[in-house]
Amino acid sequence: LFEASVVTDELVEKMEEILYSADLGVATVTSLMDEVRKARGALTTGDSVRDLLKDQIATILRTVEKPLVVPAQRPMVLLMIGVNGAGKTTTIGKLARRFIADGHRVTLAAGDTFRAAAVEQLSAWGVRTGAEVISEKEGADPAAVAFNAVNSAVAGGRDIVIIDTAGRLQNRVNLMEELRKVHRVLGKALDGAPHETILVIDANNGQNAVSQAREFGEAVPITGIIATKLDGTAKGGALVGIARELAIPVYFAGIGEAADDLRPFSAEAFTEALFS
């Protein structure tokens, strides 16, 4: 019946519950709630606590709200990485749709030479979007596929090459080493490549997303993040912790399974959604 006119313990706990339930994680929630406690004396309504939190979170996220820019050098090479099932292959299809709509000639490299029907899946996205797909037989060396794709793109005057990779868990040492090799080989194929190394993160993940960003980032330099599956009920709050700790740009949000289901990341919209 009444607006909360005093910042009660109950209200503070309710706010804490909202933050935890959105996967912000212990470190981030603790830090945000410390700010609330410090400001408590000056806060006079329940709404003001929510506003303070929204403001803090939006401020953090604005520092990583950056667009993916296609540089002058061609072809631009993007390396897509991430854990199993995060949405890499599908996101590549969405990026292809977007780049082609912008008038670019796009090549996709089927760098997942391991998983059953991975090449077929990417090829289907090639057909769907009009991007050419470069692949080798199953079991081929991913680094060789990447190398060949870039060389072929250079020769063919392509604008953009997107390299798909097999899903891998960050604690698998040999797979992280394989990733390093792919990254290194891309640089050999073309100076400056890969121009972007994008970590694809599933919004349903909890705190493991932070360790993914940390540990993938120790293997190769990550230039951007794309968060997927934000059309579900997961809020993807781990992104706040990642922003605080690693300040990696978040380029896009995946919001579905179709080619057009990709939106530029908005700190504002994301923060609003956390509290809705």
Place this chain on the structure above:
Amino acid sequence: TLSEKLELTFRRLRGVGKLSEDNIQEAVREIRLSLLDADVNYGVVKQFLEKVSARAVGAEVTRSVTPGQQFVKVCHDEMVALLGAGAHELNLAVRPPAVILMAGLQGSGKTTTAAKIGRHLKEKLRKRVLLVPADIYRPAAIDQLKKLGETIGIDVFDSKPGDDPLRIAEAAMKQARDGVYDVVIVDTAGRTQVDEAMMREIADIRRLLDPVEVLFVADAMTGQEAVNVSKEFHERVGLTGVVLTKMDGDARGGAALSIHAVTGAPVKFVGVGEKTDQLELFHPERIAGRILG
């Protein structure tokens, strides 16, 4: 007073006395943060600690431990009891063909797990298995299951991308009865629990198949939404079990406790890698230790 404080500390160090709300407070705080860090759902953490605290208070403290340490042990034992309850074996005790239906969010590991379970049944229990691809949406999903079936020597129903999943299920059951298969494993498309059309689809598939097992395939890295997601799946199709995948990673796996709290469904298997032989039976002790951290 200071002497009272020292008395308490001395008693605490001596491990004498009973567990009380006071002497476990620090441990409760620490465990709460650890469970949240492990991705156990906020509400589930609250309920769990309230329940364990209520049960623990009044218990004698073992001589050689502090009340805090004793409380941690009570938490561990309670978690093992919760996760260990229920039937962890697949229930195949029906007139064949026994049907297993896979369900879960996008990318959780359903297709791979369907093949793993098929291989497990074929090699360990000598069952004749038919794998059924009913995901007509994801590009090359049918190819994926067909290829997996090929590598492990298990028959795969010949679904086509244009088919209707209900027609596929119907035709596959006919083939299973005609071909005298023991077990049919139906792979479905990943879906979010708020996609009404897709939830209706899987409810319809379930009704048609009358499966003996409906397995919720959950990624070990799943965060707070594990509660809302599994609850809705449970209400729509009735989960009989859970498979936790990607446990070869370093996610703590708190989703296991969350899912159990809202569905009661027992964990039947754990995925520990991408190959079709990387499926393990569930050990509640191991996951409890991992979640508690």
